[in-house]
Amino acid sequence: MEEEGNGKGEEAFRNTRVPPWTKQITVRSVVTSFVLSLLFNFIVCKLNFTTGIIPSLNVAAGLLGFAVIKSYTTLLNKCGLLREPFTRQENTVIQTFVVASSGIAFSSGMGSYLLGMSPYIAAQVDGGNTPINTKSLSLGWMFGFLFVVSFVGLFSIVPLRKMMILKYKLTYPSGTATALLVNSLHTPKGAKLAKKQVALLFKSFCGSFAFGFFQWFFTAGDGCGFSTFPTFGLQAYSKRFYFDFSSTYVGVGMICPYLINVSLLLGAIISWGILWPWIEQKKGIWYSADLSPSSLSSIQGYRVFTAIAMMLGDGLYHCVIMLIRVAYSLITEHLKKKESLHPNPDDVDKIPSADLDTQRRTEYFLKDQIPSWAAFSGYIVLAVISIITVSHIFPQLKWYHVLITYLMAPILAFCNAYGCGLTDWSLASNYGKVAIIIFSSWVGLENGGIIAGLASCGVMMSIVSTASDLMQDFKTGYLTLASPRSMFVSQVLGTATGCLVSPLMFWFFHKAYKLGDPQGSYPAPYGEVYRGMALLGAKGFSSLPKHCLQLAIIFFFLAVFINIVRDLLVHYETKYRIYRFVPNAMALAIPFYLGGYFAIDMCIGSLILFLWEKKNKSKANDFGPALASGLICGDSLWSVPAAILSLAGASPPICMKFLSSSVNKKVDTFLNGGP
DSSP states (O other), X not given: OOOSOOSOTTGGGTTSOOOOHHHHSOHHHHHHHHHHHXXXXXXXXXXXXXXXXXXXXXXXXXXXXXXXXXXXXXXXXXXXXXXXXXXXXXXXXXXXXXXXXXXXXXXXXXXXXXXXXXXXXXXXXXXXXXXXXXXXXXXXXXXXXXXXXXXXXXXXXXXXXHIIIIISOOOOHHHHHHHHHHHHHTSHHHHHHHHHHHHHHHHHHHHHHHHHHHHHTTBSSTTOSXXXXXXXXXXXXXXXXXXXXXXXXXXXXXXXXXXXHHHHHHHHIIIIIIIHHHHHTTBTTTBOTTSOTTSTTTHHHHHHHHHHHHHHHHXXXXXXXXXXXXXXXXXXXXXXXXXXXXXXXXXXXXXOOOSHHHHHHHHHHTTSOOOHHHHHHHHHHXXXXXXXXXXXXXXXXXXXXXXXXXXXXXXXXXXXXXXXXXXXXXXXXXXXHHHHHHHHHHHOGGGTHHHHHHHHHHHXXXXXXXXXXXXXXXXXXXXXXXXXXXXXXXXXXXXXXXXXXHHHHHHXXXXXXXXXXXXXXXXOHHHHHHHHHHHHHHHOGGGSOTTHHHHHHHHHHHHHHHHHHHHHHHHHOOSSOGGGGSOOHHHHHTHHHHOSHHHHHHHHHHHHHHHHHHHHHHHHHHHXXXXXXXXXXXXXXXHHHHHHHHHTTOOOSOBOOOOOHHHHHHHHHHHTTOO
């Protein structure tokens, strides 16, 4: 774990004054952050309600924050009204605020565990559809729940910041990459490149928005529009293999690694191309032919529980491996430095100051302390408030259940933050899934185990997720000389904004569309998947259709096996790097439920980036994220006027459908007045 600094990073800013932490958080940065938070919350909510795949939006947040403030300050400067220049510390504050806010849109569970509590999702899942195992969604209790659970994680990890950043020098790849971006933007060369990137982002944004508007005119009914175009034929379309002209997922595909996109496509081929057609031949043998295809006792049960098994296998494997890695790393540090297993984080005198970068960064990182007593007190007070409030909102989850969650959470938050520093993997959702199984089985189905499991998932995810996000931000602040206090305050402001905005965004979608409909525009797949996990924990394996358990066990161990093979190849095989071709187990599992249409979109995004890199790799690296961000933002933002039109009762003028020749002849005959 070597320091990233090469001795030149801070040389470019030697003569630049670093403002005090109170000047790093300005009115203009807070206003800009709030506006961008609205946009990014909307994007994350839309992704939650479609496929649940959320790419890293740090680069887009940093770039857009730079563009907005830079335009504003340039205009004021020309008018002679600029009082304070735009600094990289202020840029870091904006990025932290926006990412913290949009992170709540994910960890809040609006598209997963909270949605899984609703009676609508419960009606789709056989078993457990009883009043004690459902909870009607309303803004009041969602606001209360998020505000009491989302801030606790921030206080759980603050006392360890110096140990993580200074003593162990954890890399935090996303935090480091964001810092390098912010630092480069505030140099003359970087600002010139940023101007071109922003121009491309604006063009792709406008094009994506306009294309979304154009597509709307052809969607006057179910199954209408470009999104139902049978790209590979009607037979492939019936198996959910088609390109649905989604600019959002083309952009997401450009951001996600090639391996993820190919794994998604491979998972779709294995499930919808091979496995599900084979199981459908067992209709009337393995499951009743009279059941609805959406029933979990029919083919849908195999889809959902096989996906759950793979996700659990992948999640449990990574949890165990992460614990082993953290323990191994700590023991190695102990032996290497001959210190205790729990070193004093305040003992920074022994930290080597090898160059200008390290000296300057360490100086500013230690300048504004956050007292440990304040962090401990904050955690205890907030945990007590949360225990009382959560057990009141969810009577199925008793106060001692929540207490045990808060006793476990700091350890898991440390492991997640430490592991994220080593690998850039946040396992918050995996810890949440483990909590679902533990607490739903503990409470039992007849006592509301499904709601208890889903609520405990929310408590666990919120703590573990915000802890790792904050440590990423501390790393970014360390490399940009932003004060830890300004980082913490901006994280708090962003979290508060997310707790306020995310439920409102959810309610907007909830009123305009039928969230969780497997055949609708927003299937919100994780709502049913998370409820299926809770049902599995509360009811046991009796909830599964015939032979589904055997199939789930096979895919559970397949996910474990895939991860073992990949880790062994990474460790022992370095010549040919075969591990690059081992699929990602989690990505394999997602299409089992949804199909392959979005995987095709994302693979097209990968293909665009691949061809661009072949032509000019430098330009692709510089401008690829800007193009992708514009595609995502434009298409996602079109959802706002589309939803408003839907709420207002306005209908598109045209329905464009694709029919087989035989069906088309019948339609023509009917329209012509034939028999």
